[in-house]
Amino acid sequence: MLYGNILTPEGWRLGEIHWDGGRITRLTGEPVDPDTNEHPRLLPGFVDLHVHGGGGADTMEGGAALATLARTHVRFGTTRLLATTMTAPDAEIRRVLGEIAAYMADPDPRAAGVLGVHLEGPYINPGKLGAQPAHARSGPIGEVDALCALAPIRLVTLAPELAGHHALIRHLSERGVRVQLGHTLGSYEEGVEALAHGACGFTHLFNAMTGLHHRKPGMVGAALAHAQYAELIPDLLHVHPGAIRTALRCIPNLYAVTDSTAAAGMPDGDYRLGEQTVTKCLGGVRLADGTLAGSTLTMDQALRNFVGLGLSLAEASDRLSRFPADFLGQGEIGRLQEGALADLVVLDPQLQLQAVFVEGRDVSGNVQGAPACP
Known part of the structure; x- marks a missing residue:
């Protein structure tokens, strides 16, 4: 699970993204303008x-x-x-x-x-x-x-x-x-x-x-x-x-x-x-x-x-x-929604990469920083 500004097909949502078995199982949160906070940006891979x-x-x-x-x-x-x-x-x-x-x-x-x-x-x-x-x-x-x-x-x-x-x-x-x-x-x-x-x-x-x-x-x-x-x-x-x-x-x-x-x-x-x-x-x-x-x-x-x-x-x-x-x-x-594969990237507010997940696996390797886990 990660928390942040999640880009969904319906727009930005500040909340949590959950996955299991490599697929997104649940998205929570309310609509948000990501420029109004310092939480990480969670985008599709x-x-x-x-x-x-x-x-x-x-x-x-x-x-x-x-x-x-x-x-x-x-x-x-x-x-x-x-x-x-x-x-x-x-x-x-x-x-x-x-x-x-x-x-x-x-x-x-x-x-x-x-x-x-x-x-x-x-x-x-x-x-x-x-x-x-x-x-x-x-x-x-x-x-x-x-x-x-x-x-x-x-x-x-x-x-x-x-x-x-x-x-x-x-x-x-x-x-x-x-x-x-x-x-x-x-x-x-x-x-x-x-x-x-x-x-x-x-x-x-x-x-x-x-x-x-x-x-x-x-x-x-x-x-x-x-x-x-x-x-x-x-x-x-x-x-x-x-x-x-x-x-x-x-x-x-x-x-x-x-x-x-x-x-x-x-x-x-x-x-x-x-x-x-x-x-x-x-x-x-x-x-x-x-x-x-x-x-x-x-x-x-x-x-x-x-x-x-x-x-x-x-x-x-x-x-x-x-x-x-x-x-x-x-x-x-290519999208963050329930049922899609849990491929996502985590960016800081300056759009620097913090973490990468492929089917829910953290594959960040040499990426600097850490994912925004609560």
Whole structure:
């Protein structure tokens, strides 16, 4: 049981949250404005749908690296994540998918829960790789089905303009896999058409896609005009604050991701990102030619950045928890209500993380401070 300012789907409540068997059993208390007291803020655990690594470990390494990155991100309030792959040869992707499935069958109880896989490539445009290795190609349905048989792929990023991808989008949507548009040279019209075929989001909005021009709106224009969901990296490096504010006004369920690399939670230096070496310096991660290559963002900092841009704490929380959970159709995470999993974070009034719970287990690890237990 914890006591504090609890963010429920109906608003803030000052009271107690109880759980048993990993699920929330009871919420008590009265409506409150959390700014009127110094009690801790209790929020749903953060849900990060785009994680390449952390703590020096990269998803494509598989094996023990998966536990390392999941333990790293839980220190910063992420209670659920998608292990995100890189564009790579088929054999490499198959290997790592098998290792992700094996880890999910026997996960580290001290870590963030892995919900499944975000397959970012290889079905992307070779002319818009960003920091992806040069193994991009179209996605035959049979090949994609074979990959889905190896691990629970929950989300696929692809370029809709590639041959056969309209059929692939429809196929994935019918089997319950979410499709995001990204690493694309597609036009506004191609983006709108892909949404009509079943695509439902955009990968790291503004980055690695055709930009907005008033006579050529591009993939960004398709997102701003039509999207209900899109992911965005709010590290204030990948996207200018003005562009973030634009997206917040246009896309109802815009949600935060870290797109974090092995460099997250680590000192400056060289790290792996798939088959490539990236360098962390001055708060960013780049390839040798200066191209941004993922981030070092953590979700607690993403929350503070959104609040710094003018969002209320409740609004910022939705974009780190409820909206990504809803995007995946996961109604038992991303919210604090009776029957939901007891995934929550405890913040002080300055929004510094104090404790993290996954299914009611205290997994705070190296988080400073202590939970607000009576």
